[in-house]
Amino acid sequence: KQEVTQIPAALSVPEGENLVLNCSFTDSAIYNLQWFRQDPGKGLTSLLLIQSSQREQTSGRLNASLDKSSGRSTLYIAASQPGDSATYLCAVSGIPGANSKLTFGKGITLSVRP
Amino acid sequence: DTAVSQTPKYLVTQMGNDKSIKCEQNLGHDTMYWYKQDSKKFLKIMFSYNNKELIINETVPNRFSPKSPDKAHLNLHINSLELGDSAVYFCASSQGPTGYWQYFGPGTRLTVT
Numbered sequence: 001k002q003e004v005t006q007i008p009a010a011l012s013v014p015e016g017e018n019l020v021l022n023c024s025f026t027d028s029a030i031y032n033l034q035w036f037r038q039d040p041g042k043g044l045t046s047l048l049l050i051q052s053s054q055r056e057q058t059s060g061r062l063n064a065s066l067d068k069s070s071g072r073s074t075l076y077i078a079a080s081q082p083g084d085s086a087t088y089l090c091a092v093s094g095i096p097g098a099n100s101k102l103t104f105g106k107g108i109t110l111s112v113r114p
Numbered sequence: 115d116t117a118v119s120q121t122p123k124y125l126v127t128q129m130g131n132d133k134s135i136k137c138e139q140n141l142g143h144d145t146m147y148w149y150k151q152d153s154k155k156f157l158k159i160m161f162s163y164n165n166k167e168l169i170i171n172e173t174v175p176n177r178f179s180p181k182s183p184d185k186a187h188l189n190l191h192i193n194s195l196e197l198g199d200s201a202v203y204f205c206a207s208s209q210g211p212t213g214y215w216q217y218f219g220p221g222t223r224l225t226v227t
Binding site for chain 1: 118154155156157158159162170172204206211212213215216217218219220221
C-alpha cells in the first residue's frame with residue numbers, strides 16, 4: 001500500500017528565502033508525481049507533474065525533482081514571496097490499472113513572512 | 115469560466131438526513147473523481163468514473179452513492195448522514211484515468227450536527 005509522507009507539517013520563512021519542500025513515498029512503482037497548492041478554504045491547484053521517467057520539471061520559480069528509486073521528490077521555491085503562503089501537497093499516481101489512483105501526503109503549510 | 119464547479123459550497127445538516135452534492139466540469143474530460151478531506155486535512159480518494167463507468171471505489175460505506183448521468187457530471191448522494199461524515203468533499207476531473215493533471219473543484223464543506 002502506497003504511503004506518502006511530507007515533513008515538516010509546517011514551515012515559516014522570511015520573504016526572499018529559497019526553500020525546499022520534501023516528499024517521500026514507499027512504493028517506487030509510480031506512474032507520475034504531482035505537486036499541488038491549496039489555499040485556505042479553496043480547492044487544489046496543480047503546480048507541476050513529473051512523469052516517472054523524468055528527473056525534474058520547472059515552472060517559473062518552482063522546480064520539482066523526482067528520484068523514483070529512493071522514493072523522494074522535492075519542490076524548490078526560489079525567492080519566496082508572501083503570496084506563496086499556502087499548503088503544498090505531493091501526490092503519486094500508481095501505474096495504470098487498479099492502483100492508478102492518486103495517493104496524497106498530508107501537505108506542508110508554508111508561511112512566508114514579509 | 116469555472117472549470118470544475120460544485121454545489122453547494124456549504125452544507126449543514128442533521129444526523130440521519132440524506133443529502134446530495136453536485137459536480138460539473140466543462141473541460142471535456144472523460145474522468146471524474148470524488149475526494150474527502152478530513153479534519154486533519156488528509157485528502158483521500160473515494161470514487162472515480164471514466165466515461166460514466168465506475169473504475170475506482172475505495173473502502174467507502176455504501177451510504178455513499180455516486181452517480182454520473184453524463185461525462186460532465188458526477189454527483190454524490192449520502193444517506194443516513196453521520197457525525198463522522200463531516201469533512202470537505204472535493205470533485206476533480208482529468209483527461210483520462212491515469213497520469214493526467216487533475217483539476218479540482220472548490221470543495222463542499224459538509225457539517226453534520
